[in-house]
């Protein structure tokens with residue numbers, strides 16, 4: 001595959017940037033991938049495992065001469081990083097980010113992007129509960145969605161080029177506006193994470209079952225919760241603080257439904273429980289039948305992939 005960018009600069013060398021670097025280099029999509037991270041330890045690990053072609057000490061050094069700059073730090077740190085690199089961005093370059101929230105990132109980063117530099121926010125819907133420079137792997141984005149959230153007035157060529165990069169590393173790309181993105185993600189990712197954190201916290205509060213029994217008798221459902229609840233605390237703190245409105249809206253609805261189910265259990269309303277679970281089962285089956293389950297081996301048919 002031919003290079004889409006001459007030089008890609010990755011700022012923050014954790015799960016997402018690390019995976020991007022490995023995937024971009026595997027597919028030969030950039031002349032060079034330069035990386036930097038705030039802490040010397042992270043930079044040392046990245047250099048040791050050969051995560052990028054070149055590791056540099058500062059973000060300003062990393063963006064020098066780069067035609068793509070990827071902000072891959074926690075959402076709450078995006079604005080400060082953008083302020084730092086803004087004056088050093090090359091004319092004609094594209095800045096993107098991979099943050100899990102889009103409205104607040106656009107508000108925080110946008111003002112620091114100089115005239116003549118493109119800003120195309122993005123969000124790969126792929127991840128794990130692991131973080132840091134050793135957690136990345138080249139296959140992370142295979143058959144996953146990546147949502148691009150171009151701000152009004154963005155040159156279509158800049159968006160098309162970034163789309164080509166994501167498609168080159170295995171993702172399916174779709175465009176969405178920021179407000180809609182944040183609401184959709186509140187339902188599909190943010191609220192579920194908060195529920196998992198809460199469920200594991202509740203189990204932990206019940207000390208008498210935690211020490212050994214929770215681990216020993218951990219059924220699949222709870223084990224899934226513990227995986228999700230092991231996700232990076234900084235990242236998720238920032239997600240909830242920056243996607244406040246949409247998350248609170250969804251949690252409000254969640255609480256109402258939970259109370260209704262709680263009431264059905266208390267009053268012995270088996271019909272209500274049965275009907276509810278029948279409806280939710282149909283949703284899961286619908287996802288699979290529509291080929292929208294990204295874990296399914298044939299996901300991607302009908303999305304332009306062979």
Ligand SMILES: NC(=O)c1ccc[n+]([C@@H]2O[C@H](COP(=O)([O-])OP(=O)(O)OC[C@H]3O[C@@H](n4cnc5c(N)ncnc54)[C@H](O)[C@@H]3O)[C@@H](O)[C@H]2O)c1
Pocket residue numbers: 011012013014015016017037038039042072073074075077081098099100101123124125126127128129130131132133135232235
């Ligand atoms: N982990 C996921 O599942 C996932 C999925 C999609 C998108 N994202 C988003 O991608 C971004 C990066 O997430 P990740 O999972 O790669 O995280 P990570 O913790 O693995 O890596 C984050 C990197 O940012 C650096 N960093 C942390 N705080 C910083 C600060 N204040 N200033 C500068 N650098 C700082 C860290 O040193 C590290 O290099 C986040 O915005 C997150 O919302 C994460």
Ligand SMILES: O=C(O)C(=O)C[C@]1(C(=O)O)C=C[C@@H](O)C=C1
Pocket residue numbers: 099100124125126127128129188189190228
């Ligand atoms: O698979 C996981 O561990 C994830 O939590 C990944 C996940 C998600 O909720 O699906 C988490 C945050 C993102 O911004 C995108 C993807």
